[in-house]
Amino acid sequence: MAYRRRNGHDTWHYCRNCTLWPTSDYKEQSTKPTTGELCNQCRSKDSAGTCTK
Ligand SMILES: [Zn+2]
Structure with a gap:
């Protein structure tokens, strides 16, 4: 599972x-981010079971 963040965004x-x-133009890491925020859309997809990881 990868996390991506656009450069200049949190x-x-x-x-x-x-x-x-x-x-x-993004940064990627495989561990859960300890800074910034998680995307609301990703979170709602995750809870709805429609998140493609
Ligand atoms: Zn998202």
């Missing part, structure tokens, strides 16, 4: 089907 995404999933 929001981390972890669903590849998130409409805001960064595809360029």
Whole structure:
């Protein structure tokens, strides 16, 4: 599972089907981020079971 954050932004995404999933100019890490925030859309997809990880 990967977390991505667009450079210059504090929001981390972890669903590849998130409409805001960064595809360029991003930072990626495999561990849960300890700084910034998790994307609300990713969180709602996760709880709805529609998050593609
Ligand atoms: Zn997201």
